[in-house]
Every structure is written in C-alpha cells, then in structure tokens.
Amino acid sequence: MPAIAVEGLRKSYGGVEAVRGLSFEVAEGEVFGLLGPNGAGKTTVVEILEGYRRRDAGRVSVLGVDPAAGGRGLRARVGIMLQECAMPRALSVRELLELYAGYYPRPRPAGEVLELVGLTEKVGARIRTLSGGQQRRLDLALALIGDPELIFLDEPTTGFDPSARRDAWEIVRSIRTLGRTVLLTTHYMDEAQSLADRICVIAGGEVVAEGTPETLGGRQTAAARIRFVLPGGLDLAALPMPARADNGRVVVETATPTRTLHELTAWAVARELELPGLEVLRPSLEDVYLELTRTPA
Template identity: 50%
Template sequence: MTDELAVRVRGLHKRYGDKHAVDGLDLEVARGEIVAVLGPNGAGKTTTVEILEGYRHRDAGEVTVLGQDPQTAGRDWRARIGIVLQSSSDLDEATVTELVHHWATFYPRPRDPEQVIDAVGLREKAKTRAGALSGGQRRRLDVALGIVGSPELLFLDEPTTGFDPEARRAFWELIAGLRDDGTAILLTTHYLDEAEQLADRAVVVSDGRVVATGAPADLGDRNARQAMVRWVEDGEHREVRTDTPTAVVAELAGRFTEIPGLQVLRPTLEDIYLSLVDAKESVR
C-alpha cells in the first residue's frame, strides 16, 4: 500500500511559539490522484505543504513523500517533484522560451520544453520576457516550470489566480491530462468549483487538523443532506427542505399542470465546506 502512495502523513505537528499551526494532521495522496486541500487562511495548509516540499522542518509526526522523508531527502528526490508557488517575480528579463528550456536542464528526464510551452498556452508569448507577461500568463509560465521536469508529484498552490474563465478551463484540462499520465497532484485552492472539477478527493483543514475528507460529491455526507425544493404559488415564492424531494415534486405536480418556478437544489460544495469550517470554529 505504501508503494501506491505518493504522500503519507501521520500525526504531523508544527508550532510557531504558542501557535499550533499543524496539530496532528493526517494526509494521503495516491499516485495518479488529485487531492485538493481546502481551508480558511491560517488553517495550516501552507505550513503542511512546505513540510511536504522539504522547505520546512516539522516538530513531530511521520512524513513520507515519494518514499522518502522530505526533511532528509536529497537532490535526486527533489528532481522527482514539481512545485508551482502562489506567486513569483524573479527572472523577469528572460523570455518564456529561455526560462522553460533552462529549467529543463535541471532534470534528468524533462519533457520537451516546446511541447510544455504549447501545453500551457504560451506559444504566442514564447519570445516575450517574463516581466512583460500578464498575471494570468505569468501563472501559466509558473506551471510550465513546475511540470517541465516530468514530476511524479506536483504541488500546486492557488495555480489559477489571475486566470480568466477560458484560461482556467484550459488549465483544468492540462492538469487532468497530467493525472491521467500518472502524476500525483496536491492542490491548494480557494476556488471550490476548481476543487470540484479537478479533485478525486478533497481534504478540508481547519485549525491545523483534517475535519473532513472524501470525493467532492460526497464530502460531509453531501448527497445525504436535505434538498431544497422551491416553487411559486399564489404569486409567492415557497420552499421546503426535505429528504424526499421526488415525493414533494410529485405532490406539487398533482396541483399544477406546470409547477411555476420549480427548483430542486442539493447543497453545493461551498455549503458543505462552510458548514464544516463553521462547525470546527464553533467548538474551539
């Protein structure tokens, strides 16, 4: 089972003075799986990811990433991971082509740099200096530098910040393709629709601990929660929460030829996320 895991974390702890940033967190990411880590600011997401990337030491707990402890792993291990940070502004004078080709030389088995430039949608900006790119284009370049080394595990920190809707969907297709090729991906994002679109599993972190994990469609017993049935009757908007929405609609159909303003709504991922985080906060 361990060989099938790209990431395995047990009882992770990290403290900054009196602040317990990570408090006994457990996490797994299988090879070829996309896991989205969700949580409010200060929940411990960034600290956890930095420990997994080998940039920060933990106080306690077991951490294995691609079979090694990031705290002691060497250069060969680092060549097997890709990292897309939340923001970057270095090397602004180099062009897209220069940067992607240069980054490829750092890895033993890189992807074709020209194919990577095409994959992230920067062909028309290939000769443009990084400092002249728009915010969304710079994020695409960051992704290109993160994937050019053919990583077995890719860390993505808020990867589509600054993307327009069309660019975000193109990026989603790219990430799904990497997963299909066997790359494990750990994604942190504040865009819940992004997590729902991409992730095989979502992990909700609050106050340094995992409070829920599961497929986005099932998170927090989402499918088992009550539905909301809405309609218009006598000029007024009506609604009812129910475990049996089909029965409610059938009853309404017996009273109307066409049910005015009918809506049957299940809880969204945002509804579930907020309820999980609010529940955790309420017991602190």
Template identity: 55%
Template sequence: MTAHANELAVDVRGLRKRYGDVTAVDGLDLRIRRGEVFGLLGPNGAGKSTTVEILQGNRLRDAGEVSVLGADPATGTRAWRSRLGVVWQDESAPAELTVRETVRHFAHYYPRPRDPERVIDLVGLRAKADSRIKALSGGQRRRLDVALGVIGDPELLLLDEPTTGFDPAARRGFWDLVRLLADEGTTILLTTHYLEEAEALADRLAIVTRGRVVAEGEPQTLRDLHGTGATVEWTEPDGTPHAEHTRTPTKTVAGLMDRFDGEIPGLRVGRPSLEDVYLRLTGQEAAR
C-alpha cells in the same frame, strides 16, 4: 482508505507543526493516491501552506509520519527532490530572461527533464517563447510558473493557490492545463480558495480547519454526507412562492404531486452545494 503504501504518492499521519504558541498543523492525516488530482481546501491559517511546505521538504515537522513518493521529506535527497514539481503563489522567474531561456535554464536542474520546447507548447506559451518575462500578462506568467514546475517531469506536482488573481478566462485555460497534466499521469495536489475550481478539477478533496482534516472524499460524497438536506420550492395556486427545507425531498415532491394533481408550478429542488458544505464544516456558515 485501504490502499497499499506503493499506491500512495502522499501518506501523512498525525502531522503537527507549531510556530511558538500558534499551532499551524494539529494531527493532520492525508493520503493521496498516485495519479489523482487532490484538492486541499481550508480558510486562511488552516495549515494548508505549512503542510505543502513540509511535503516538499522545505519545512521540518514537529511530529507525525510523512511519506512522499516513498521517502521522508525531512531527509529527502536531491534525486528525490527532482521527482517533485512545485508552483507557489509567488513568481520565481527572472524578469529579464525570455520564456525560452528560462525554461531551458531550469531544465538543467533535473536529471531527466522534459523537452523545453514541448513544455512551452504544453503551457500554451509558444507565441510568447521569445518574449521577456516582464512583458507577459499575469496569466502568462502563471503559465510560465507551471512550466518551471513540470520541466523536471515530476511524479507529484504541488500547486499552491495557482489561479489567484486570474480572470475567469485565464482560470478556465489553466484548468485545461491541469487536466492535461493529470491525463499524462502526474499526481497533483492543489490548494485553492476557489470551490468551483476544486470541484472542477479534483478527484477527491480534503477540507482542513485549525490544522486538521474535518472531511475527505469525492466532491459528491462530501455533499451527500455533510449536506443539510435539500430545499424544495414551488408556487401555490394563488401565486404565492413557497419553499421547504427537507431531508426527504422526493417524499415532499410526491406529496405536492398528489396535491396539485400533476404538474407543480415553479418546482425547483436545490441540493447543498460544495460551498454550503465547506462553510458549515469550517465554521463560517453564520458569516455567509
């Protein structure tokens, strides 16, 4: 990427982090443009959470250069931290307080917070504003976590596995919230195990394995560059189904059109999915 430094919310070069004999992050490079939604994908132990912790300034790196919103997280000031929002997997709000009390309390930690009432509306908790946190559903608590992540009006929002444990309806509702925040200009870094979620939300993706980025780009670009061709399926005149894996599906279909003299029974062309690409690049294809 050739973007200038002031166009980048995150600029990471050669990041390394070890825990004893275990290398969690091994020369990772990452560049996130301001205003985009960026997805960080990888299996458990790939180094995603460690990377996010380093970006937030909560964990020191062993080597490499890191710039987040123009500053080194290792020496980030309180003013710099106020420009970040973080939503971790674990809940952070006290169970006995109400939604409104909690959001208002956290607003006092920031120099220029969003209006607490507007944030409650933003995350869809108006009907639960006076409910105690312990009475909320899992999806509602996750929305509250997001409220606490955005109450400071962050320039960069870090979302670490934000929809783990959500049912499908709650997950789709959360996607709408992320899109709304992105439309307002918030830069968002999303780590997730849900490939459908990453494809639905992210402008660009990075796939990480063994502490390194092995592929980066728009979802369609990753499929085009790292896919292994297409599968053309059709039905023979005797009713036998047939499938052919090919890197030239258009040529295959053209040949079938000549052979069938027009319509091809049961024709279907399947392109590589993001899941196919992910499993191959992370070495999990054989376990599928």
C-alpha cells in the same frame, strides 16, 4: 503505495499550532484538492511535503520518501509551483526553461511543456514582456519541465480574474492527461470542485471533511428542499405535507425527496394545478464548505 501519506502531522509557529494532527493520503495519479480558508494551514502542510519546512511531529511520506531527508533525489521527482511568481526577467522563456531542464536527470522537452501550458508562441520572448497570467503559465512550465511524478500547485489561481482562472483550470486538466499525481491547494470551493478527484477540507489546522466533490460533507444524503411558488388562492395548510413560507415561495424540507416530490406532484396534478418555479435543491458544495469551515463563535 500512496503518492503522499500524512499521519498525525503537527507544526507550531511560536507556540501557535498551525497544524494539529492532520492525516490524509493521496493516491497515485489522483488530483487531490486541499481546500480551506486563508490561515487554515494549507501552505504549511504543502511546504512540509515539499521539504521547505520541518514538522514538529507526525509521519510524512512523499513518493515513499521522508521529505525532510529527501534531498536532491526526491526534488528531481517532484514539481513545485509556488504562490509567488517572480523569475529572472532578463532571460527569454526558452533560456529559462532550458536552464531548469538542465537541473533534472530526465527533463521533458521544452517545446512539449510550452505547448501544454499554451506559451508556444512566446518561446523567444523576454520574461519581462509577459503578462501576469503568462508568467504564471511559465511558472507552471517550470514545475513540469523535470517530468515530475508529483506536482504541487499552491493556490495556482489566487489573484486571477475569472477568465484567467478558467484558463488555468484548463491547464490543470491537461496535466491530468499526463497521468501524474497533483496536490492542489485552494481557498476557492469551485476550483476544488472543478479540478479535484478528491477533496480534503481543512480548517484551523485540522481535517474537517474528506471526500469526492459529490459526497463531501454528506451532501448526497443531506436533507433536500423542494421549493415552488404557491398557486394563487391557496393556503399553506392545503398542502399534503408540512411546509413553510420563505420569501414569497414555499419550502418543503425532506430526507426522502423522491417520495415527497411524488406526493406533491400527485396532489397538484389531481387538482390540475401547475407549481411555478418548482425545484429540488441539495445543499451546494459552497453551503457545505461554509458550514464545515465556520469558526465557532
């Protein structure tokens, strides 16, 4: 049974359809990335899965249960990290974690969770004295304290500086070692690429692509470009295949880069030429993402 199954999910706000017939599945133990630009409907989808919002139509199952009717039993099996990170500032880290541990039937030891998120030395500190990044870690610790089977991370690094993001990524990777299922939303393509086993790209409330970071959007089979600097004194027409000039370099587009590259290098070696800056380029995940989520003009 998949950890999450969504089929034909729909949700409107005041006549505007935020989610239009979305379907996807998340396997048990998988880190699943829901990727999309702001306003794509990510948070609406996640909040329906978390039980915060009612759906208009479609079938949704979270750990085998309908989240709209899941209640206390389902909430005990799920950990949620929301986008906001306010907490009772007057408490210490230990006090808050122990309070939350008491809400769950089988909590994970507080010390273990703090080690996981790298807050061990702050256990006695008042929450008001923690930095923003440390509060976000504590937020994650609260999502993990109940030893959940499924963890929702809604844009866990939005607003972070680059080094804080790297730290957060390390933490998400350490969750993976627990063998739990993670659903992560993000509008950062590199975040999804770096953390997720599988990515579902949504735009305008619809799934526009789904796959692993390597295969997303047909990236493995898309046309490749071979690029190099034309050696001095040569003309484009001298090359053994059609090519175009681009910004001082030569670009050859090909669906069969192995063969084309072989022809090109054989041609160059025969003439004892070196091709400066020679590289083979695939469309980056970013190219694919921008192409997929481009709003039609």
